[in-house]
Amino acid sequence: MSILSCIEIEPATAADSCVIWLHGLGASGHDFEPVVPELRLPADSAVRFVFPHAPSIPVTVNGGMVMPAWYDILDIALERRVDKDQLRRSAAAVQALIDREIERGVDSRRIVIAGFSQGGAVGYEAALSFERPLGGLLALSTYFATADSVALADANRHLPVHVFHGSRDPMVPEQLGHQATQVLKAMGLNPGYRTYPMEHAVCAQEIHDVAACLHRWLGLTPA
Numbered sequence: 001m002s003i004l005s006c007i008e009i010e011p012a013t014a015a016d017s018c019v020i021w022l023h024g025l026g027a028s029g030h031d032f033e034p035v036v037p038e039l040r041l042p043a044d045s046a047v048r049f050v051f052p053h054a055p056s057i058p059v060t061v062n063g064g065m066v067m068p069a070w071y072d073i074l075d076i077a078l079e080r081r082v083d084k085d086q087l088r089r090s091a092a093a094v095q096a097l098i099d100r101e102i103e104r105g106v107d108s109r110r111i112v113i114a115g116f117s118q119g120g121a122v123g124y125e126a127a128l129s130f131e132r133p134l135g136g137l138l139a140l141s142t143y144f145a146t147a148d149s150v151a152l153a154d155a156n157r158h159l160p161v162h163v164f165h166g167s168r169d170p171m172v173p174e175q176l177g178h179q180a181t182q183v184l185k186a187m188g189l190n191p192g193y194r195t196y197p198m199e200h201a202v203c204a205q206e207i208h209d210v211a212a213c214l215h216r217w218l219g220l221t222p223a
Contacts, residue, residue, distance in 0.1 A: 003093075003096060003097065004053065004093050004096075004097060005053045006050050006051060006052040006053065006097070007029040007030060007050075007051040008049070008051075009033070009036055009049040009051075010048055011045060011047055011048060012044075012046075013044070014046060014105075015046050015047065015048035015104070016106060016107075017048070017106060017111070017135070017218050018047065018048045018101045018106050018110065018111045019047060019048075019050070019111075019112045019113075019114055020050045020052070020097055020098065020101075020111065020112070020113050020114070021035075021050070021114040021115070021119075022052065022094065022114065022116065022120070022122055022123055023051070023053075023118075023119050024117030024118050024141075025059070025073070025117060025118045026067045026069070028068055029051035029052055030051070031051075031116075032114075032116065033051055035202070035207060036049050038204075039207060039210065039211040039214065040211060041211065041215075044221070045218075045220045045221075047214070047218065047220075048106070050097060050101075052093075052094070052097060054069055054070045054090070054119075055068070055069075056068050057071075057072060059072055059073055060072050060074050061073045061074070070086070070087065070090040070118045070119060071083045071084070071086035071089075071118065071121075071122070073118075078176070080143055082145050084146055084149065087121060087122060087145055088125060090122045090126075091122050091126035091129065092126075094113070094122060094123070095129075095130055098126070098134070102132070108130075108135075109133050109134065110218055111134050111135050112134070112136045112214065113126060113127040113134065113136075113137050114137075114138035114210070115140065115142060116141055116142065116202070117140070117171070117172060117200065118142075119142070120139045120141065120142025120143070121142055121144065121146070123137055123138075123142070124137070124142075124144050124145070124146065124150065125146045125150055127156060127159060128153065128187075129152065129156075130153055130155070131155055133155045133156060134156055134159060135160070135217050135218060136159065136162070136213060137159055137160070138162055138210055138213060139161065139162070139163045139164065139177075140165075140206070141177070141200055142172060142176075142177070143172055143177070144176075144180035144183055144184075147179075147183045152187055157187075157188055157189070158189070159189060160213075160217050161184055161190075161191040162191065162192035162209075162213050163177050163180055163181050163184075163191055163192065163193045163194075164177075164196070164209065164210070165194075165196075166197075166199050167195045167196065167197055167198070168197060168198060169198075169199055170199060170200065171199075171200040174195060177195075178193070181193045192213075194206075194209060
């Protein structure tokens, strides 16, 4: 499998941990690049950030327009009919990035997957089905599209997960974020959950809370 094209932000010292952050529909790896300095991680933290670019494909709900997308969306109704085969192929491509980080010397338990909207749906599949233990999953304004089919790996039955959602989100209603946490709990996980008075976006408090997760999961020293 060819490796996805990515933007990589290297730490000042040799990386011992990594965050792989997936963008949403129609965006690119550049979308969350500006978030890195806003996280205000300690200057001596050795965290590599990887922002992959989704391939450009036709998207049914957008009239077949070709745009960056991790998978096709067939119906924008609450149930979200999507091309799950494409989603799983994207998840496998993300898992190839995880494998590359391990080959670079990063312990799998120090690799965190983050995803916004479509990227979060891929993140659920990629992280929960990965055969080695990961450091955590950050699910931002997203939904669990493969909740009925994901093969939960034994290695990630206790994966740290935190779900973030806007209470005013018109694109991905908060109900879908809440549903995802209920599914995760039924699978035996213990996800964190927090909402913010925002639409389909990110906000300063959310970035602060993401940073807190990274501090906790990666054992970073206080900034």
